[in-house]
Amino acid sequence: MHELIFIGLGLNDENGISLQGLEETKTAESVFIELYTSILPDFSKKHIEAITNKNIEELKRADIEEKNAEKLIQAAKKGKTILLVPGDPLIATTHTAIRLEATKHKIPTRIIHAASIISASIGLSGLHNYKFGKTVTIPFPDNPSQTPYTTITQNKTLGLHTLCLLDIMTEQKEYLTINTALTILLNDEKKQKKNTTTPESLAIGIARAGSKNPIVEADAIKNLIKHDFGNPPHTIIFPGKLHFIEAESLTTFANAPKNLTEQNT
Amino acid sequence: MHELIFIGLGLNDENGISLQGLEETKTAESVFIELYTSILPDFSKKHIEAITNKNIEELKRADIEEKNAEKLIQAAKKGKTILLVPGDPLIATTHTAIRLEATKHKIPTRIIHAASIISASIGLSGLHNYKFGKTVTIPFPDNPSQTPYTTITQNKTLGLHTLCLLDIMTEQKEYLTINTALTILLNDEKKQKKNTTTPESLAIGIARAGSKNPIVEADAIKNLIKHDFGNPPHTIIFPGKLHFIEAESLTTFANAPKNLTEQNT
Numbered sequence: 241m242h243e244l245i246f247i248g249l250g251l252n253d254e255n256g257i258s259l260q261g262l263e264e265t266k267t268a269e270s271v272f273i274e275l276y277t278s279i280l281p282d283f284s285k286k287h288i289e290a291i292t293n294k295n296i297e298e299l300k301r302a303d304i305e306e307k308n309a310e311k312l313i314q315a316a317k318k319g320k321t322i323l324l325v326p327g328d329p330l331i332a333t334t335h336t337a338i339r340l341e342a343t344k345h346k347i348p349t350r351i352i353h354a355a356s357i358i359s360a361s362i363g364l365s366g367l368h369n370y371k372f373g374k375t376v377t378i379p380f381p382d383n384p385s386q387t388p389y390t391t392i393t394q395n396k397t398l399g400l401h402t403l404c405l406l407d408i409m410t411e412q413k414e415y416l417t418i419n420t421a422l423t424i425l426l427n428d429e430k431k432q433k434k435n436t437t438t439p440e441s442l443a444i445g446i447a448r449a450g451s452k453n454p455i456v457e458a459d460a461i462k463n464l465i466k467h468d469f470g471n472p473p474h475t476i477i478f479p480g481k482l483h484f485i486e487a488e489s490l491t492t493f494a495n496a497p498k499n500l501t502e503q504n505t
Numbered sequence: 506m507h508e509l510i511f512i513g514l515g516l517n518d519e520n521g522i523s524l525q526g527l528e529e530t531k532t533a534e535s536v537f538i539e540l541y542t543s544i545l546p547d548f549s550k551k552h553i554e555a556i557t558n559k560n561i562e563e564l565k566r567a568d569i570e571e572k573n574a575e576k577l578i579q580a581a582k583k584g585k586t587i588l589l590v591p592g593d594p595l596i597a598t599t600h601t602a603i604r605l606e607a608t609k610h611k612i613p614t615r616i617i618h619a620a621s622i623i624s625a626s627i628g629l630s631g632l633h634n635y636k637f638g639k640t641v642t643i644p645f646p647d648n649p650s651q652t653p654y655t656t657i658t659q660n661k662t663l664g665l666h667t668l669c670l671l672d673i674m675t676e677q678k679e680y681l682t683i684n685t686a687l688t689i690l691l692n693d694e695k696k697q698k699k700n701t702t703t704p705e706s707l708a709i710g711i712a713r714a715g716s717k718n719p720i721v722e723a724d725a726i727k728n729l730i731k732h733d734f735g736n737p738p739h740t741i742i743f744p745g746k747l748h749f750i751e752a753e754s755l756t757t758f759a760n761a762p763k764n765l766t767e768q769n770t
Contacts, residue, residue, distance in 0.1 A: 330628030
């Protein structure tokens with residue numbers, strides 16, 4: 241049967257794929273992968289090819305965005321075709337564009353979900369999911385935007401936490417770090433002065449969510465900015481008002497100084 | 506080594522576990538499962554016991570919440586212990602409470618992530634992740650709350666979408682349906698009159714995310730309320746302002762009437 245199935249690889253490496261995703265891949269006629277919308281630090285193409293017994297073709301950004309995913313669409317017209325993607329599929333807008341294109345060609349689509357940085361970061365932080373406001377991506381310094389600062393301010397005003405994804409250019413192997421992102425936001429604070437991201441503000445840095453040794457560190461920005469988070473991917477959470485259980489989670493799991501969490505409770 | 510590992514089962518059934526989660530479970534000394542924080546409609550305990558080669562003990566709400574997860578803690582003091590949970594671990598606040606308890610007993614904890622209803626619903630809807638505001642849970646009618654209506658109103662004012670989880674009492678096998686939740690919100694609208702959830706307002710009903718045949722249906726509330734969504738779990742998204750690609754996704758993947766998506770663009 242001709243169809244296109246988006247299968248999530250989850251976080252960190254190919255072992256984040258679900259059993260269902262693995263079974264569907266084994267029985268596919270064509271298998272593709274894209275690795276540019278997110279980073280899987282410990283990914284091994286050889287291993288996923290071995291366990292699925294398939295040759296897997298990597299599609300680059302140009303293959304998908306400039307050529308309308310033509311290879312994928314042509315394969316899916318002929319038989320069961322898989323696109324393996326980092327994280328949970330369809331969170332990246334690129335995947336929605338491919339799904340719309342497939343539907344134009346009358347190709348049925350399915351989604352097999354996996355772990356996403358969104359729920360993983362929230363879980364690792366110990367903060368309550370229903371207290372997060374809008375998520376925002378912080379761009380590289382050469383592409384400045386007021387949106388992150390404005391979003392964090394708006395969320396804080398409502399007492400809500402902000403999950404900040406950090407921009408990546410996987411093909412150039414460039415990844416925005418927690419440290420650089422905090423520097424950007426300290427500068428925004430100097431200009432906008434809304435008491436959002438001052439040197440004393442509490443922030444949580446999360447590195448390599450989904451790996452065996454994720455780092456989750458909470459502190460005042462002035463201290464966090466000096467912390468060595470190691471390799472990407474990095475994310476940051478700016479807490480709004482903390483429930484006392486959230487405060488306890490941050491001191492217990494993220495080394496947050498107690499006086500700082502108390503100030504935010 | 507003594508430790509407690511929270512492993513996500515993802516959505517729908519035990520095949521949502523990741524390869525990493527499966528491997529860790531196979532090598533554990535004790536394996537527990539809780540199935541009350543969320544519904545896995547097609548879950549088979551026999552199957553997960555067969556593929557992990559373990560006896561798995563189910564913990565009920567009372568075992569965890571009234572007895573401080575004592576069985577789990579005692580097992581984790583002795584050796585590698587797993588708690589299998591629906592969805593992505595630590596999104597349910599119950600899991601954070603267990604993790605805090607384990608840390609008090611000096612038991613190291615780890616998390617192995619899996620698909621969550623949060624990212625899955627967003628992906629299935631075709632809406633953009635960074636345009637969602639605060640998430641809210643709609644309680645059963647006998648436990649009324651103004652929070653859902655207020656949250657949807659607040660998000661809409663900011664142009665943001667709202668993901669609504671629907672309350673469940675798994676041990677009583679009671680699940681709030683999309684239809685009942687919409688009835689509640691129509692009544693709230695009659696009282697509060699903020700033009701948030703009128704009969705003409707656009708909403709998206711999602712049933713059985715992560716199963717082989719999820720339903721994703723977008724329409725005016727007055728029509729959606731008559732739609733048969735079948736078995737739980739159900740979720741609802743109330744869109745804020747739609748980007749044109751989001752509008753196209755809703756008409757393409759969720760049968761949204763074009764005039765309705767245009768009104769919200």
